[in-house]
Amino acid sequence: MATLHVLSHSPFSDSRLSSCLRLLGANDGVLLSGDAVYALQGGTAQHQALELMPSSIGLFALDEDISARNIEPPQRVQVVDYPGFVALTCRFAKVNSWL
Amino acid sequence: MSKSVLIVSRQAPWAGPGAREALDIALAGGAFDLPLGLLFLDDGVFQLAPAQQPAALQQKDLAANLQALPMFGVGALYASARSLQERGLQEATLGLPVEVLDDASLTALFDRYDQVITL
Numbered sequence: 441m442a443t444l445h446v447l448s449h450s451p452f453s454d455s456r457l458s459s460c461l462r463l464l465g466a467n468d469g470v471l472l473s474g475d476a477v478y479a480l481q482g483g484t485a486q487h488q489a490l491e492l493m494p495s496s497i498g499l500f501a502l503d504e505d506i507s508a509r510n511i512e513p514p515q516r517v518q519v520v521d522y523p524g525f526v527a528l529t530c531r532f533a534k535v536n537s538w539l
Numbered sequence: 540m541s542k543s544v545l546i547v548s549r550q551a552p553w554a555g556p557g558a559r560e561a562l563d564i565a566l567a568g569g570a571f572d573l574p575l576g577l578l579f580l581d582d583g584v585f586q587l588a589p590a591q592q593p594a595a596l597q598q599k600d601l602a603a604n605l606q607a608l609p610m611f612g613v614g615a616l617y618a619s620a621r622s623l624q625e626r627g628l629q630e631a632t633l634g635l636p637v638e639v640l641d642d643a644s645l646t647a648l649f650d651r652y653d654q655v656i657t658l
Contacts, residue, residue, distance in 0.1 A: 441650050455581050459549070462621070462642045465650055536547075536655040 442467040444532035448474035451486040456538040461489055469498035469532060471525065472517075477505045480513060491516055500528060543574040545652035551582040552601050553593055558586050561658040562604050569611030576615035576652060577608065578645070579637065584622045587633040605635045619645060 445468060451457035457479055460470065470490070472479055479486040480501060490499060491514065503521050506513055513519050520528065529535050546565050550557030561577075568575045579587055586601055593600050608616065616637040623630065623639065630639050640648060649655060 441653075443649060443655065456549075459581055463645050463649060465646050534652075534654055536649070536657055538657045 441465075441533045442469070444469045444471055444528055444535045446471045446473065446535060446537045447476035447479075448472075449538070450475035451479040452484075457486060458489070460538060461493065464493070464497060466494065466496050469500060469528065471500040471502070471520070471528060473502040473505050473525075477501050477509060477511055480506065480511050480517060482512065482514070487514065490514075500524075541573050542653035543576070543651070544568060544654045544656060545576045545578060545649060547578045547580050547655060547657040548583040548586065549579075549581040549657065551585040552591070553596055553598055557658050558583065558601065559604075561656075562586075562601065562608075564656060564658075565608060565613050566604065566611050569608065569613040572612060575613050576617065576648070577613055578648065579616075579618040579622070580645075581619070581622050582626075584618050584626055584628055587618060587635055587637065588628060589632045589634050591634075602634055608635070617645075617648060 443465060445460050447456055447460060449456050479490060481487055499516050500518050500520050501513055502525060503519050546561055548558060548561035552558045565575055565577045616635060618637045618639050620639045620641045
């Protein structure tokens, strides 16, 4: 029962990302959208924490949000568009949106 | 067979509607006999702090609604041990009896439910 965790808040003002990372299952995925893509900002603890996730965990980010913020996606990240987002929600057994 | 739902309540009680809304979802789901769990995580554990006096903020007490959960069939109540410990709350003094779980047990808990709603 793998879960796709969808985050959309900045990890610098909020504990959603850190709580999510502590509770991740081995085959879960993390999708960053909106201000959550700031977690990919190079040289930050948040980015480092994402890089330290086991390789079994998929890391995804929404294309338009990283483009809008001029963030260079690290290699680890799979960039997806909205159809890709929808496909991901179908691929995982459930979706946990950290509202 | 209805799908089971884990509701994750992670907002403190008095600064916004999030805590009450999560509780309303739990009570409504319980009234419809949905198999529900309710997890207090992060600032959500402040909802369980004892002897709060929200009348000072012209707000209604959450305690009565929390106490109603078992009556609505929502008996699966959990709190994060880490969230409690970080915020200086002791299990023995909480306003509602909950099962306190460490991070590994929380991962297993998420796994057991069909759906998750985080507010």
